[in-house]
Every structure is written in C-alpha cells, then in structure tokens.
Amino acid sequence: MPSTIVEARGLTKRFGSIEAVRGVDLSIGAGELFGLIGHNGAGKSTLFKMLLGLLAPSEGSIQLEGQPIAGPGFREIRRRIGYLPENVVLYDNLTGLETLAFFADLKGVARHACAPLLERVGLAQAGGRRVREYSKGMRQRLGFAQALLGQPRLLFLDEPTTGLDPGAIRDFYQILRELTAQGVTMVLTSHILAEIQERVDRLAIMEQGRIRATGTVAELRNGMNLPLTLEIAGGAGLRGRVESLLADLGPESITETAGLLRVRLPRSAKLAALGRLATLGDALGDLHVREPSLEDVFFGYRS
C-alpha cells in the first residue's frame, strides 16, 4: 500500500437539517488515479469541496499529505494542489497565455512555465487568442493547464472531460497516466462510467451522502457478484443444445435476438460453462464473455 496522500475520517457535512455527506472515510495513496462516482445529489461535490478546503466539515477530519488543509501551512499545501472545477468559465477578456500567467502569479510559479503547459494540453497555437473565442473543449484544456501549474502532487478534477471530443479524451488520460507514473495523485469525478472504468485505479461509489463501496472495478464487480453474459453465435438448433449443456449451472436467463444467444450466468460458473461450450466444436460460430460494466455495478449498489 503506497503512503497515504488523502486521508479523510468520519467526514460529515450538514446544511441545516440536510446531511449532504455522512461519515465518509477515504484513503488515497500516492500515485493513485482515484474515481468518485455517484448521481447528482449523491454528495460528490460536497465531499470534493471539503477535500479541497472550500467547505469546512461539520464533523470529521481531512489531511492532505499528512497536514490539515486549513492549518498554518495552507499556502504550502495549496501550491502542491491542482484543481479543475466543473464547467469553469475563465476570464473571457484575457488570452489563454494571460489567463495562465495570472494563475501562475497567484501560485508563485514562474511565468515561463505557462507556454510549455499550453503546448502540453494542445493549445500552443491558441495561446494568444482571447478565451472568449475558445470552444468549450479548448476552455476545458486551458482549465486543465491551469491545474497543472507548479507541478502539483495532488490533482482534483471535477468532470474533467466535459466538452472534449474522443481524441482529446484519449490525450487527456494519456497525460494523467504520465502524471501518475511520476507519483502524482489524482481524484476525479465523472458521470460517464464507461469512460472511467478502464482508466481509474480505484473508485468509490457515493449514494445519499455515503460511500457505498470502494475498490478497483474488478473488486467492486466481485463484491456485487453480478452475473456475466455469454454471447453465443452458431447454426440452427444451437439454442436447444446450449440450454441442455448449461442447465445445471443455474443460468438466470437465455434470450435470443437476431441469431445471437445471450446467456446470463453466475460468475462462479464461468469456466465450467466455457469448458462445456467448447464441446460444441464447429457448431459454435463465435463466443464472447461480457463482464458486468461499471454501470451495472453502479446500479447494483444503488438498488
């Protein structure tokens, strides 16, 4: 287990009589890419704001790199943090480079670090243009460049890929991977579960202010024990043979659409099922094993 960078204990936030976050414990290690998922109103944003020091917890404590965020050393801690807010609108009247220079000044970072950062996020050509002329994706990249100022050791990214096209999303995660390789820790939220399931190291599912589960995607899947799906293609009469082969393995359902057979099976029966289907020989046209997606896991924890 790597050394802990983000440590939250018993975090609770109340707004009047509403408990937005209830008793959250969280440990995130150095160099981890940690995802925080949950539907709107689950408490993600409130938790995020408490971790960033924007909201004081009603109860509980937060330590970043072993220090309290609001303590006397807060300037030093904040210099090591990068933050990309959701849907941030930076200053329209400034150019991209001027925007970065302003934030660099406030962070105590030398201005000559700005141009290489713009290049890193793919805005090298647009640095001299006013932000008002930027597309949504370009603004998001500029916000990301801002978060990377001063080589932060900890990055908080709130819905970071909003407005990015698929190519830019791939580039974005490429940069995140380079950063984790350098030991940078990242906490990101996303509502696009398919996008983050292959990319985060660990994640937490939030629901009604609580963390319902924490772990790798595989751990969460196993924890839920969700059935997997076999997709089988083959010639006529396949369905009957498959049903008889798999009957004692406890299939939950067998459906057929457009010549494709879908069998939902308990995960424990995976290898046995594959062994039996192999006996079909040439009658078996094609076979896919579909693991439950993060979305299935997410809805599994919600229900």
Added chain:
Amino acid sequence: MPAPDLKLDFTQIRILAGKEFWDRLRNRWVLAVALVFTVLALVIAYFGAAQQGSVGFQSIGLTIASLVSLVIYLIPLIALILGFDAVVGERERGSLELLLTLPLTRAELILGKYAGLAAALGFSTLAGFGAVGVILSPHLNLNGLFHYVGFMASTLLLGLAFLSIAVMLSVFAADRTRASGLAIGAWFFYVLVFDLLLLGALVLSGGQYGGDLFPYLLLLNPADVFRVLNVFSLDEVRSFYGLATVFPAALGHPALLGGVMLGWILAPLAIAIRTFQH
C-alpha cells in the same frame, strides 16, 4: 472554510489588484469615465451660469458648488456599478472556487479586488477632474487651486466609500441580478431617500426632536459627509446651501469628516471580509 488567521500576503493582493486594474484599463472603462468627468466639469465651469445669462468661467466657488451637486449623484452610481459584481461575478462564473483553492486567503481576495477597482476609479477621477484643474489653473489663485484639490480628494473618498459598499453587497448577494438590485437600492437610499427621511423626521417633529441630532445623522451617509466636506471648504459654497447654518462648525472640520469617510471605506470592507470568511 474559515480562512486561517494568517498575515496578509501583499504579493497576492497586488496580483489580484493588478488584474482588476488592467482589465478596466484595457476595456477602456478608465478612459471613458475620465472623459465623462472632464467633459462634465468643463461644461459646468464654463456654461454653469448660462441660465443667469452669462457664459464663461465665473468663480471656482460656484464651479465647485455645481460640481458637488453633480458628483454626489454620479460618483456613487459609477462606484456601485464598478464594484457590485466583484465577488458574485466570480462566483457565478465558477472561477471563485478555483481562486479559493489557490494559496491565498479570502481577505486577500477581497482586498485585492477592492484595491484594483479603487485604483481604476481613483485614476479616472483624478485624471478626469485633474485635467480640468489644469485647464482652469490660469483662472485660479493658490486658494482656489487648494479648494479644487480638496474637492478632488473628497470626490475620491466618496467614490472609494461607495465602492466599498458595492464590494460588500457583492459578497452578500447570491447572484449578479440580486447584486445589481442591491446596488441600485443602495444608490436610491443614500443619494435620494436618506436626506428626505431626515428632513421628513425633522419637519414631522416640528423641529422639536432631532434638531441637535441632525448633523450627526448626516454622518451616517457618505454622500452627506461629502457634501458637508465641500460646503465647509468655501464661504461661497456655504452660502449656496442652507444646510451650513444648522451644522456645528466643530463637526465640519475637514480632518474629522475625512476620518468619517475613511470609516465609510473601511467598515463595509471589514464586513465584506468577515462575511466572506464565514
């Protein structure tokens, strides 16, 4: 989150102030406001007596008297428009959260914003009226020049006081629309309603109550402090306003009134910082 009790970092204040000032310089706000002041002051100086059938510069006393009655409407309005979205604008844009995760305190944020806006307002006020001072200088003796400079200084204080109120309102307001409503309300209250209320109270009580209190109540309104400051600076102006007769001379001391104005600058700022920190 309550900001830690830390010493102010003046570098952060200067960076924030620099951005606000350059923004106003670059979008020509400073130039436009300075030009408005110059043109208005020139028109008043040279054509202010046209209704009495004479055109041309009359006297610095009359010019200042006319300028005071103009500035008392205009400066609060300009200052309130300049500052009403200082904080709420950042909040609405989503950039406030980002600024607050940087190594700076909430007090530094407010002070930096205020300092930058104050520099923009101060620069346009001094440049606009200063240019007119230069143009009028051949007509003025040292005493006249002194009073004109005093008028400029009090105008600056008036602007800074209303800017401070505007920044305070921008901390209170939940969004820009409400902030603009509060700013307009503040203008109406201080510039139009306050004096009427005082007079109404005085008349209703038949002058029985409040007569002695009246001058002190005027100190509760920076616009009135500004008026009194200028009324007491010149005999000519004093005769122009009946007010002077009810105002005790001891209370009219420029240093005292300047101190009250300073209070009007510092108090709303302090409230803004305190509110913003909690």
